[in-house]
Amino acid sequence: GEDVEQSLFLSVREGDSSVINCTYTDSSSTYLYWYKQEPGAGLQLLTYIFSNMDMKQDQRLTVLLNKKDKHLSLRIADTQTGDSAIYFCAERSQAGTALIFGKGTTLSVSS
């Protein structure tokens, strides 16, 4: 079945870049997403990428997709303490199917 894997923790210093990695198993995954969850809050869509793209940049966020290796990464440039949160990778194969989430990566940013 479908599976999405992420490392559980990442710790960085303020001002450094953070890279959060994700691997997925479903080769038919067409849509891939990154969500952010701050403590006590819901999930906020950060960015998304379609499988026909290799890279997407949005301000401090860069998403890289290696479809051959089924690997997705989220790079946050100039990481700030406000970026401390849980980051979820999610994928789906087509419209009408459920988003399958990874277990989330807790990003801790120290000043």
Place this chain on the structure above:
Amino acid sequence: DTAVSQTPKYLVTQMGNDKSIKCEQNLGHDTMYWYKQDSKKFLKIMFSYNNKELIINETVPNRFSPKSPDKAHLNLHINSLELGDSAVYFCASSQEGNVRPIGYTFGSGTRLTVV
């Protein structure tokens, strides 16, 4: 002007009780979902409704019954609550009629504690 709103935000109840969580979206989306987030923050899909019709029903005890009176509402009723039902329940919505689905909009969650 909250996009996806859930009530209540917190729910503490005794084992064996029956409770409901309500969800409403004002985005005009055609599909709504319930996800369960456990104490380790793992998120799992429970149900999905498209235009009031059930389209996803994962392996969930039949004590959980979703109800969608219209496409803007998806409520979750839970019978005979058990300790293991304690979790945060998230409602979400999306517009699946788009050629390229942009993703789900989530509510802020309902923290259910069964004692």
